[in-house]
């Protein structure tokens with residue numbers, strides 16, 4: 153379930169549509185402070201089903217919608233799409249035969265949410281289950297946020313067992 | 321009350337005596353990971369009267385005594401001396417006329433502590449009072465430990481007032 | 489699940505004991521269960537001994553040593569149960585040049601099994617990448633992608 | 642002391658509003674009391690607007706923006722009531738090159754009033770120093786001082 157492409161529009165500082173095409177191997181994301189690099193990581197977490205605004209540095213989920221800049225007005229919707237390659241023919245029967253699976257999440261400023269799998273509306277649960285079933289879901293050790301690497305060592309012993317549990 | 325010299329022996333990784341002569345302006349301390357740079361900061365905090373082992377990354381104060389390496393045995397005592405220039409003729413009457421004030425702190429593995437001002441035994445209280453009276457004592461904004469700069473922003477509003485209180 | 493936890497723990501611990509000396513150029517580290525009798529509740533301690541140093545309270549380690557130890561553990565888990573992709577945001581920030589080299593070398597090796605996305609300010613890390621994504625804000629507050637030359641940094 | 646707190650707060654706030662745009666090359670920031678009626682218990686909020694961006698929840702700021710904002714506040718307090726010395730341990734770690742330049746420039750200016758000790762891995766920061774202390778472990782686990790040439794890095 154490799155990532156083939158990420159499309160972001162209206163999400164945090166990505167008010168204009170941005171597409172990242174991922175190929176094999178190592179990708180490095182670079183740029184000055186505050187330009188949007190960690191926002192890309194947030195977009196990936198969000199489209200995978202992150203439900204806690206605090207895990208995205210926000211106070212409410214509405215904070216992920218582009219709130220405007222000095223030159224640009226706020227917008228009314230955030231949308232992120234993750235296109236995954238499905239060579240392993242994984243996932244539920246409805247998606248198993250597709251070589252690509254597109255996961256889309258949208259949030260409107262009035263609070264309405266929309267979720268899609270290959271452009272077909274679905275529930276958030278379908279998205280989170282897809283990621284769990286295809287082995288992508290264990291994010292605890294596959295997404296390390298900025299400044300968080302030290303938490304493993306400073307955590308209490310009881311708070312570290314989830315790392316083993318997620319890999320088990 | 322500028323720092324003229326720092327002498328460390330038996331403190332953390334500085335088992336052999338090390339002297340740093342500080343001059344005016346900016347000093348940069350450099351070296352590979354784990355070589356002892358932050359231990360120098362700890363030594364300065366300790367000689368100024370730090371009482372919490374946790375603020376020095378230890379579990380008990382005994383942790384600041386050199387505990388040995390593969391080649392070297394542990395030692396029984398840690399000692400740090402801070403030599404300050406006293407051009408402003410500050411401090412209590414006993415010290416006011418000295419152009420230099422030497423603050424020394426020793427800890428023995430059996431728990432015994434010794435404190436000296438200009439080689440004369442004194443109490444820890446005399447040392448902490450000296451630093452407070454001479455305006456050096458407000459450490460909250462004059463010593464920023466590794467990884468701690470972000471705390472100001474992530475702190476709750478009530479927990480930030482001490483910064484203003486210390487400067488007041 | 490008790491059996492599964494214990495088996496996974498053993499595998500991750502073995503890997504951790506291999507990965508740590510690779511990143512530290514020596515030394516040893518291991519995981520220890522705080523309560524071997526209670527696999528459902530036990531915590532996990534980390535014992536670390538950088539090369540030439542003594543086993544000590546893990547809190548006394550330096551900022552870079554702590555980060556590198558955490559990376560060793562994360563990578564050990566990753567090697568036991570790879571995720572299709574791994575995203576690391578500025579984990580190289582506290583590391584010196586020599587440690588960044590070893591870190592990048594290990595990422596290089598693991599990248600044929602999984603996709604790695606490294607967010608970084610470090611030139612050496614940029615040099616190990618197959619693809620480089622530059623992010624800028626030409627219009628303030630608005631992110632866009634640009635193509636990057638390594639010598640821009 | 643209520644009066645003293647209020648006066649110090651005002652002075653620090655004025656300075657903070659000057660220092661922030663120097664480090665960020667624009668934008669604005671200010672401190673706000675959460676309860677102006679209760680000066681003994683009030684908390685302090687920080688409102689930040691990087692250049693060209695909108696005022697937002699301070700948590701949404703990037704890692705580097707947060708660090709630089711904290712530095713601006715620390716330096717503002719420092720300018721109101723200088724300590725004889727200031728020790729900063731790797732505060733430049735999350736900053737990009739341009740921000741490190743401005744940070745170093747400001748430290749340079751403040752260093753004629755106070756002594757600064759900067760622990761760093763960054764070449765540019767080393768370059769602004771008057772004195773360089775190299776720390777190494779020739780014998781593992783044992784720290785010693787060595788003289789340093791900037792091109793060692």
Ligand SMILES: Nc1ncnc2c1ncn2[C@@H]1O[C@H](COP(=O)(O)OP(=O)(O)OP(=O)(O)O)[C@@H](O)[C@H]1O
Nearest residue numbers: 164185186187188189190191217218219703704705
């Ligand atoms: N909803 C939003 N609308 C507009 N801008 C936003 C929104 N949420 C976050 N931002 C902006 O995004 C910027 C942070 O971006 P990000 O954390 O991705 O930076 P970064 O490239 O990782 O920088 P660093 O190198 O300092 O870590 C902040 O300036 C923040 O104000």
Ligand SMILES: Nc1ncnc2c1ncn2[C@@H]1O[C@H](COP(=O)(O)OP(=O)(O)OP(=O)(O)O)[C@@H](O)[C@H]1O
Nearest residue numbers: 332353354355356357358359385386387550551552
């Ligand atoms: N009591 C002690 N006896 C022996 N060694 C000790 C003692 N206390 C700490 N150390 C060692 O000192 C080292 C940490 O030093 P320090 O934190 O100063 O490193 P650093 O130069 O700041 O590195 P970094 O660049 O990674 O922050 C650790 O390896 C630790 O084991």
Ligand SMILES: [Mg+2]
Nearest residue numbers: 190298703704
């Ligand atoms: Mg970031």
Ligand SMILES: [Mg+2]
Nearest residue numbers: 358466550551
């Ligand atoms: Mg350090």
